[in-house]
Amino acid sequence: MSQVTYYTEAGLKKLQDELHQLEAIERPKISAQIAEARDKGDLSENAEYDAAKEAQGLLELKISKLKDLIANARVIDESQVDNSKVFILSKVTIKNLKNDMKITYTLVAESEANLKEGKISIDSPIGKGLLGKAVGAKVEIKTPGGVIPFEILEIAR
Template sequence: MERQLLTREGHHDLLKEMDHIRKVELPKNVQDIAEARAHGDLSENAEYHAAKERQSILSAKLRELEEILSIAEIVHPLPEVGEKVVFGCHVTVFNPDNDEENTYQIVGQRESNPTMGRISLSSPLGQALLGKEEGDEIRFKAPGGERILEIVSVE
C-alpha cells in the first residue's frame, strides 16, 4: 500500500474513528452477541449470525484504519502558504460557465469528500490547482469534458 497523505485534521479524525470502534461499537457488539447467544439454538439464530458478521466488519475496519495510520504521512501546513496552491490549503475558484465561486481544500485521497469541498490532490482538479497562484486560469479534464476555472484566492 502506498503512503497516505493526511492533514492534521484527517489524522485526528482517523484516530477518533478508531477510538469509537474500540470503545463503543465493539463492546456493544460483544453485548449483542451475548444476548443473541442467550436465546438458545445458535444454528437458526439470525440475531447471533448478524452480530457475528458485524463483529467481522468492525474488526476489518479497525485493521484497515491501523494500516492507513501506519503508512500515513501527516503534512503540516507551511507557516506561510503564500500565493501558491499547496497540500492542505483552501482555494476559491470562479467558474465562468455558471458564474459561481467554490472553495476547496486540497487533501489526500483518504480525506477526499467533494460534497464537503475537500478534493484529492490526485484528482484532475487537484492536479490542475497544485502550484498555481491567485489570478491564474486553470484548464483540466473533468468527466463532463474540459473545464476552465479562475483562482480567486489561496488561503
C-alpha cells in the same frame, strides 16, 4: 503496502477518535450481542447469532482499515509548505473562464473533503488539475460535466 496520505492535525485526530469509538464502544457491544445470541441455544438456526457475527466481521474490517490509514498518515506542517504553488492545504481562488464565476477551495485529503465547507479532495478532478500550478496559470480540467477552463487567481494558507 498502503499509500501515505496527508492530513491536518484535526483530520488525523478525527480518525483516531473514530478508531477509539469503534474499539472501545462498538466492539464490546457486538461481543455482548454474540454472547446473548449464543445463550439462546442452537446456533445452526439462530439468525441473531449469524447477524451479530456478520456485524462483528464488518466492524473488525473497518477497524483494520482505519488502523492501516492511521499508520500511513502524515501530518502536514503548514509552516513548511510553499505558497507559490498549489499543494495540499492550499486555499485556492479560481475563476471559471466560461462564466467568470469565482470560487475558493481548500485542497485536503480525501477523508477530510467537505464541499459545504469549501474543502475538496486533492484526488478530485479539480484538485488534481490544480496541484503544482502557480497564480495566473490557466488550466483545463476534465470534469464529469465536460472540460472547464479555470484561472488560478490566488493561493493562500
